[in-house]
Amino acid sequence: MSESKYAEDLALAHLLADIADAISLDRYQSLDLVITTKPDNTPVTDADRAVETAIREALATHRPNDGLLGEEFGSDITGAKRYWVIDPIDGTKNFMRGVPTWATLIALVEVAEDGTQEVVVGIASSPALARRWYASCCEGAYVTFNGQSRKLAVSQVASxxxxxxxxxxxxxxxxxxxxxxxxxxxxxxxxxxxxxxxxxxxxxxxxxxxxxxxxxxxxxxxxxxxxxxxxxxxxxxxxxxxxxxxxxxxxxxxxxxxxxxxxxx
The missing domain is CATH 3.40.190.80 (D-Maltodextrin-Binding Protein; domain 2)
Known part of the structure; x- marks a missing residue:
């Protein structure tokens, strides 16, 4: 059986998620969490910035030629044929209040010659829920809960x-x-x-x-x-x-x- 075209990219995305989880879970419910307000009046914590910084550093090592678009520190995707999209902590307000529904979102986008863009790898890692959802192009979607993975399928409800x-x-x-x-x-x-x-x-x-x-x-x-x-x-x-x-x-x-x-x- 041949390896998926995006197997290495998915493996890297898991590595990035592992790095993110270690930082975010350590800062979750910390008494010294630093919270500031961005220009759009949404909150940001020191954990958001630390997670994105760590992911950026890892991508600079493993994928120096790929573009990167992150929520906290902007983008460098001009002319890129592929780029990573990072939300260091989706659900920042939950994170700051101790609600466990927050996650690091990591995706890889490919850009075709005609400018069409498609997401080909994606991970949503939620360590406070002990869950990680992931998918790569044409290989199905999965969730890992407490170390056990299962394949995902949407419902058949029709109305x-x-x-x-x-x-x-x-x-x-x-x-x-x-x-x-x-x-x-x-x-x-x-x-x-x-x-x-x-x-x-x-x-x-x-x-x-x-x-x-x-x-x-x-x-x-x-x-x-x-x-x-x-x-x-x-x-x-x-x-x-x-x-x-x-x-x-x-x-x-x-x-x-x-x-x-x-x-x-």
Whole structure:
């Protein structure tokens, strides 16, 4: 059996996640955690910066010719045929308050000659939950829990009335808020889980729909390939595929088209 085209890249992503987990878990619930506010009024901790710095240093050693886009320290991807996308701690507000649903998100994007971009490797590592989700192109998606890995598959739920819907909050929906509330009112179950967690539950088949109306590419790149390799669909709220559209919607394939139509009614 031949080795996957992206086996070495996935192995490196796991190494980067191991480095990140060691730093973030050590700083989690620390009494001396340093918290500051960024220009966009979102919080950032010394742990966010330490994790991204460590990942950048490792990539400089192992992949010096690849580009890099990180949440905390900007990007160097101009002209790059492949680049890494890093969110050192997704769920910083949870991290600072002692809520265990936070993760380091790591993704590798390839850029085709025509400029088309595709995520080919993704990891969401959540050490406080003892879980790591990962995927590479055409090789399926998996979750590791307490050292045991299993393959992921999205649900087969085919209608919103039978669906479990996860979301972050009601901020950022704009003109879609009324339609979103209508979706929630007709769904079988709704929970405000938010961040990476809701999308990974879609990949696991535990939740059928996850919606976040305002996201950056580093919030979504790793989630995109994990959901897709689990048999699902990842788009923005307008239905554009991929993590580059400013918002994130994860679903199984059965309910996606109906959901997007309802959200944009």
């Amino acid at each position: 919103i009335t039978d669906a479990s819907v996860a979301y972050s909050d009601f901020v950022g929906f704009g003109t879609r808020l009324k339609a979103f509330n209508s979706i929630l009112s007709t769904a079988w179950r709704t929970r405000g889980m938010g961040d990476f967690w809701s999308h990974m539950l879609v990949a696991e088949g535990a939740v059928d729909i996850a919606i976040e109306p305002t996201l950056a590419v580093w919030d979504m790149a790793a989630l995109d390939i994990i959901v897709r390799e689990a048999g699902g669909v990842f788009t923005n709220t307008s239905g554009k595929h991929g993590p580059f559209g400013g918002s994130g919607v994860s679903t199984n394939k059965a309910v996606h088209e109906v959901l997007i139509k309802a959200l944009n009614a």
